[in-house]
Amino acid sequence: MNVLQRPTLHDVAARAGVSIATVSRVLNGTGIIRPATEAKVREAIRQLGFRPNRMGRDLRMGQSRSIGVLLPTLANPIFADSVAGIQEAARNAGWTVLITSSDYDTGHEQTAVEGLLSERVAGLIITVTNADTSQVLNSLDNELVPYVLFHNETGNPARSCVAVDNARAGYDAAQTLISHGHQRLGMVAGQFAASDRSRSRHAGFTVAVRAAGLPQPDLIEIDFNSDIACGALRAAFLTPLRPTGIFCSNDLLALRTIAGLRELGLAVPYDVSVIGMDGINVGQLIAPSLASIVQPSREMGRQAFAHLLARIAGDAEPEQIRVPHSYRPGQSLSAAKLQE
Amino acid sequence: MNVLQRPTLHDVAARAGVSIATVSRVLNGTGIIRPATEAKVREAIRQLGFRPNRMGRDLRMGQSRSIGVLLPTLANPIFADSVAGIQEAARNAGWTVLITSSDYDTGHEQTAVEGLLSERVAGLIITVTNADTSQVLNSLDNELVPYVLFHNETGNPARSCVAVDNARAGYDAAQTLISHGHQRLGMVAGQFAASDRSRSRHAGFTVAVRAAGLPQPDLIEIDFNSDIACGALRAAFLTPLRPTGIFCSNDLLALRTIAGLRELGLAVPYDVSVIGMDGINVGQLIAPSLASIVQPSREMGRQAFAHLLARIAGDAEPEQIRVPHSYRPGQSLSAAKLQE
DNA sequence: CGGCAAAAAGAAAACGTTTACATTAAACTC
DNA sequence: GAGTTTAATGTAAACGTTTTCTTTTTGCCG
Numbered sequence: 118m119n120v121l122q123r124p125t126l127h128d129v130a131a132r133a134g135v136s137i138a139t140v141s142r143v144l145n146g147t148g149i150i151r152p153a154t155e156a157k158v159r160e161a162i163r164q165l166g167f168r169p170n171r172m173g174r175d176l177r178m179g180q181s182r183s184i185g186v187l188l189p190t191l192a193n194p195i196f197a198d199s200v201a202g203i204q205e206a207a208r209n210a211g212w213t214v215l216i217t218s219s220d221y222d223t224g225h226e227q228t229a230v231e232g233l234l235s236e237r238v239a240g241l242i243i244t245v246t247n248a249d250t251s252q253v254l255n256s257l258d259n260e261l262v263p264y265v266l267f268h269n270e271t272g273n274p275a276r277s278c279v280a281v282d283n284a285r286a287g288y289d290a291a292q293t294l295i296s297h298g299h300q301r302l303g304m305v306a307g308q309f310a311a312s313d314r315s316r317s318r319h320a321g322f323t324v325a326v327r328a329a330g331l332p333q334p335d336l337i338e339i340d341f342n343s344d345i346a347c348g349a350l351r352a353a354f355l356t357p358l359r360p361t362g363i364f365c366s367n368d369l370l371a372l373r374t375i376a377g378l379r380e381l382g383l384a385v386p387y388d389v390s391v392i393g394m395d396g397i398n399v400g401q402l403i404a405p406s407l408a409s410i411v412q413p414s415r416e417m418g419r420q421a422f423a424h425l426l427a428r429i430a431g432d433a434e435p436e437q438i439r440v441p442h443s444y445r446p447g448q449s450l451s452a453a454k455l456q457e
Numbered sequence: 458m459n460v461l462q463r464p465t466l467h468d469v470a471a472r473a474g475v476s477i478a479t480v481s482r483v484l485n486g487t488g489i490i491r492p493a494t495e496a497k498v499r500e501a502i503r504q505l506g507f508r509p510n511r512m513g514r515d516l517r518m519g520q521s522r523s524i525g526v527l528l529p530t531l532a533n534p535i536f537a538d539s540v541a542g543i544q545e546a547a548r549n550a551g552w553t554v555l556i557t558s559s560d561y562d563t564g565h566e567q568t569a570v571e572g573l574l575s576e577r578v579a580g581l582i583i584t585v586t587n588a589d590t591s592q593v594l595n596s597l598d599n600e601l602v603p604y605v606l607f608h609n610e611t612g613n614p615a616r617s618c619v620a621v622d623n624a625r626a627g628y629d630a631a632q633t634l635i636s637h638g639h640q641r642l643g644m645v646a647g648q649f650a651a652s653d654r655s656r657s658r659h660a661g662f663t664v665a666v667r668a669a670g671l672p673q674p675d676l677i678e679i680d681f682n683s684d685i686a687c688g689a690l691r692a693a694f695l696t697p698l699r700p701t702g703i704f705c706s707n708d709l710l711a712l713r714t715i716a717g718l719r720e721l722g723l724a725v726p727y728d729v730s731v732i733g734m735d736g737i738n739v740g741q742l743i744a745p746s747l748a749s750i751v752q753p754s755r756e757m758g759r760q761a762f763a764h765l766l767a768r769i770a771g772d773a774e775p776e777q778i779r780v781p782h783s784y785r786p787g788q789s790l791s792a793a794k795l796q797e
Numbered sequence: 798c799g800g801c802a803a804a805a806a807g808a809a810a811a812c813g814t815t816t817a818c819a820t821t822a823a824a825c826t827c
Numbered sequence: 828g829a830g831t832t833t834a835a836t837g838t839a840a841a842c843g844t845t846t847t848c849t850t851t852t853t854g855c856c857g
Contacts (some may be wrong), residue, residue: 125843138806138845139806141845148846152807155806170844173843173844174844177844177845178812179812179813192534192538197531200480200556201530204556214555217548217554218541231508232507261463261814400718402715404716465814476837478816478836489835490836494835516813518814518815
């Protein structure tokens with residue numbers, strides 16, 4: 118045994134005076150072994166500091182007790198928290214997690230998934246920009262690897278997903294604004310192209326506004342990468358009939374929006390009320406605190422993993438899992454001023 | 458070939474009418490192959506949708522073109538950004554990254570590293586609670602796997618690290634407060650036990666304060682998991698001689714602290730100036746914007762990976778890499794009032 | 798204590814690569 | 828065009844496991 122190499126089953130077997138099969142059985146608790154033998158083996162393992170080589174095991178098993186995760190970015194706490202949930206569940210189950218991010222780039226999505234598949238992950242949890250048109254998903258359907266859409270909704274019964282009801286969330290956001298007396302509503306969204314979730318939320322938002330008999334809400338699209346006080350915001354708010362209540366398609370965007378409004382000389386919630394979505398933690402630390410439609414991100418991660426594991430084991434059919442969202446009040450949303 | 462199995466080298470070889478060695482050579486660009494042969498092989502690869510099995514390759518190569526990353530948490534943007542930098546560099550080099558988090562729990566650190574080692578990662582990038590006393594590092598030193606300390610500093614020449622000069626950062630924070638006229642300074646830190654970085658920053662902070670001939674600064678320790686308006690804050694600030702300028706050992710803590718002060722009826726920066734550390738993005742979105750000592754987190758991630766790769770390749774000796782921090786002004790830090 | 802079932806342990810193949818070495822085909826040389 | 832170098836391809840072993848199939852050992856019964 119080369120001292121510079123990690124010990125293998127053979128080394129352990131040699132030292133314990135048994136065969137590698139026996140060592141393997143001790144390690145995995147399979148088969149029946151005499152207590153005396155097991156003791157010898159365990160002692161050898163301890164002495165050598167042996168740790169099974171996953172490469173050998175995985176190759177033999179044809180599977181890698183690891184899953185791949187593809188998210189747009191870790192910079193948004195909603196995804197970082199989701200990952201924490203996935204990892205927690207995976208750790209408990211003895212699985213490892215490979216994380217990649219696409220930076221909202223469809224090209225990266227494809228290459229990232231390719232990379233994960235090369236690693237022979239046993240399954241995937243992925244968030245794509247657009248679940249209905251995604252090329253990646255189509256190619257994945259031809260693979261043998263089960264996957265769970267995450268934060269994306271799908272109507273396709275052949276595909277699993279874990280997500281909130283985004284349209285309903287948008288609807289609830291509108292209702293909340295309306296119930297606070299707001300009549301002129303608007304929605305700020307990231308580039309629609311980059312998120313089907315944004316579109317669903319907008320759709321639900323619009324439905325609620327119309328149902329209340331209010332005028333069609335403004336839609337203000339903001340480039341995630343642009344400056345804070347962008348032109349779109351200026352155009353929408355420097356008018357006498359500006360919205361008094363706006364829904365931002367996510368909390369990070371809401372923070373940007375509030376900062377932008379501030380630059381335009383508009384105060385939140387005095388001049389404009391803002392409700393965000395996601396329920397990120399910093400929203401509660403700032404002033405004004407951010408009202409938000411909360412997603413149970415960590416729990417979503419746990420559920421996504423649990424379901425994926427069931428799919429991998431063949432214990433489950435594809436399923437569309439809807440998790441409940443909730444409303445968290447905040448100072449950024451107040452009652453509309455009557456005189457307006 | 459079973460249609461339910463992924464194709465292997467053998468399948469490709471059979472279809473192209475060559476040997477598996479030739480296919481392997483085409484794949485890796487090693488050896489010389491006739492253009493006609495290469496074309497046949499590539500066509501077969503295309504037709505079968507072949508993708509090399511990393512498990513087989515890794516086992517043969519004895520190494521897994523993947524590295525492990527251990528961080529306290531992804532919930533802090535400083536670490537999420539760092540990971541983005543690591544992943545970016547890794548992707549460019551064709552490596553994969555396994556990410557785990559310890560949640561500031563020393564026990565988790567040990568098991569997480571164990572897990573990564575079982576995956577036979579070729580190297581590690583890790584942030585521990587305390588680099589000088591860490592049990593994990595001692596056991597890692599007995600392994601063959603190179604590692605790079607990340608955000609932790611070390612004086613041990615046998616260990617690599619990538620970090621800012623935390624003591625200097627604390628020193629600079631104090632100087633900045635002092636140069637704005639502040640005379641009564643304090644520092645808010647997470648539990649010291651959970652971070653050697655906190656301690657270094659505090660040490661540097663204290664040095665600068667003393668060098669300026671000012672009284673010993675208060676140290677206010679806050680449990681990361683406690684409520685916003687905690688007793689420690691109350692005790693330190695509900696006194697006539699309260700600090701007028703405080704340094705928070707990280708930005709997230711600064712946000713909590715500002716919120717806590719607000720609950721105590723103290724306004725930032727009017728009553729108290731605050732400077733944080735890390736330079737997280739949300740700091741620039743909120744009001745007041747957060748003054749901060751900025752760490753180039755993404756760049757640090759890139760450098761950590763680059764150095765680790767060099768260590769893995771045997772091209773580099775352990776090295777202590779110090780990256781420069783910088784000061785980013787913000788509204789949370791203003792000039793001290795003269796009459797005080 | 799011989800015989801036999803059950804328990805325990807071993808031998809060997811297989812997973813999908815890469816690569817050292819052997820072999821064949823092509824290309825010169827005179 | 829036979830001999831010789833060089834280019835191109837093939838053969839087979841090895842990486843460290845798990846597991847099937849055999850073989851050996853143990854325990855038990857009459």
